[in-house]
Amino acid sequence: MTRAVEVTVAGGPEVMQLVDRDLPDPGPGQVRVANRAIGLNYIDTYHRSGLYPLPLPSGIGLEGAGVVQAVGEDGEFQVGDRVAYCAATIGAYAEAVNLPAERVVPIPDGVDFDTAAAVLLKGATVEYLLQRLFTLRPGHRTLFHAAAGGVGLLFGQWAAALGAEVIGTVSTEGKRELALAHGYSHCLLSGEHGWVDEVRRLTDGEMLPVVYDGVGAATFYQSLDCLAPRGLMVSFGNASGSPPALDLQQLSQRGSLFITRPTLFSYVATREDMRACAAAVFDRVLDGTLRVEIAQRYPLVEVQRAHAELEARRTVGSSLLIPQVD
Numbered sequence: 001m002t003r004a005v006e007v008t009v010a011g012g013p014e015v016m017q018l019v020d021r022d023l024p025d026p027g028p029g030q031v032r033v034a035n036r037a038i039g040l041n042y043i044d045t046y047h048r049s050g051l052y053p054l055p056l057p058s059g060i061g062l063e064g065a066g067v068v069q070a071v072g073e074d075g076e077f078q079v080g081d082r083v084a085y086c087a088a089t090i091g092a093y094a095e096a097v098n099l100p101a102e103r104v105v106p107i108p109d110g111v112d113f114d115t116a117a118a119v120l121l122k123g124a125t126v127e128y129l130l131q132r133l134f135t136l137r138p139g140h141r142t143l144f145h146a147a148a149g150g151v152g153l154l155f156g157q158w159a160a161a162l163g164a165e166v167i168g169t170v171s172t173e174g175k176r177e178l179a180l181a182h183g184y185s186h187c188l189l190s191g192e193h194g195w196v197d198e199v200r201r202l203t204d205g206e207m208l209p210v211v212y213d214g215v216g217a218a219t220f221y222q223s224l225d226c227l228a229p230r231g232l233m234v235s236f237g238n239a240s241g242s243p244p245a246l247d248l249q250q251l252s253q254r255g256s257l258f259i260t261r262p263t264l265f266s267y268v269a270t271r272e273d274m275r276a277c278a279a280a281v282f283d284r285v286l287d288g289t290l291r292v293e294i295a296q297r298y299p300l301v302e303v304q305r306a307h308a309e310l311e312a313r314r315t316v317g318s319s320l321l322i323p324q325v326d
């Protein structure tokens with residue numbers, strides 16, 4: 001028996017309920033992980049609200065870190081191993097989960113459970129955004145929205161370590177200070193008119209080769225306006241709602257722009273990619289490139305409050321759900 005969060009109908013945070021659930025022994029190729037920390041990600045709110053529809057009833061959550069409690073046949077893991085996972089199956093908001101072992105990664109010595117659950121999915125996202133989707137190089141300038149968020153604070157640090165100059169946007173003065181302490185060279189207030197002009201001024205009119213937009217509806221066209229001719233728009237999230245439908249003329253009028261709408265899952269689809277990506281993230285935690293800011297911890301029973309605060313823009317950095325450990 002385990003306690004897990006279940007969604008039976010799409011809706012607001014109140015649709016998530018903690019229920020008792022039988023957990024079978026892990027089958028062939030599976031491991032059971034007792035979660036010590038669960039990563040909260042914005043995509044969880046899309047699953048809960050129905051923006052990304054799930055077959056219901058469903059568990060929720062994509063990321064956790066904990067201890068292997070039981071193994072099925074053919075597994076490479078042993079009971080007691082410290083592991084983390086992301087983008088494996090949906091249902092991480094639980095005391096324990098069964099997972100395909102091939103999606104699970106070992107946590108290296110020197111990285112604790114909380115850090116692993118706070119960094120793996122968000123750091124893996126940053127890895128593919130700045131190393132594989134586009135290769136950020138010294139001297140590149142770029143723009144990243146929600147700079148003080150979970151992905152945002154990691155992006156600023158990793159991009160700065162690569163020698164790139166990153167302009168962030170945030171909604172408050174406090175978030176601005178935080179972003180500037182995490183690698184951003186400049187940070188603009190997204191609620192103020194004229195921030196696109198400020199990007200023009202900061203780049204001496206050249207604008208940017210690549211823009212990363214996880215905010216969506218509220219920023220989409222302004223993000224396009226920040227690109228240099230032949231620049232790349234990376235639309236990777238919808239925190240303010242889905243971006244508008246796009247008339248391709250908008251790309252030609254702004255100078256032969258490119259656009260992509262990527263997901264982490266297609267960048268860590270194979271076991272090898274998942275392993276390499278996780279190793280790159282943990283290496284950067286261990287060598288000090290990434291400071292992981294865990295600014296919110298919620299007991300698992302307070303999952304509704306955790307989602308409400310994330311959606312109300314009251315969080316910064318990473319948030320964790322902590323299951324009761326007996």
Ligand SMILES: NC(=O)c1ccc[n+]([C@@H]2O[C@H](COP(=O)([O-])OP(=O)(O)OC[C@H]3O[C@@H](n4cnc5c(N)ncnc54)[C@H](OP(=O)(O)O)[C@@H]3O)[C@@H](O)[C@H]2O)c1
Binds near residue numbers: 150190315
């Ligand atoms: N495609 C992928 O592979 C992938 C993977 C991971 C994450 N993502 C996306 O990356 C983005 C960041 O994820 P995260 O988990 O790190 O979340 P987060 O950045 O910690 O939280 C979302 C932030 O978005 C900003 N925001 C702007 N308008 C908003 C609105 N109307 N409502 C709520 N928030 C708004 C807020 O920052 P300000 O108050 O400063 O504006 C808020 O703090 C999300 O869009 C997520 O879906 C995509």
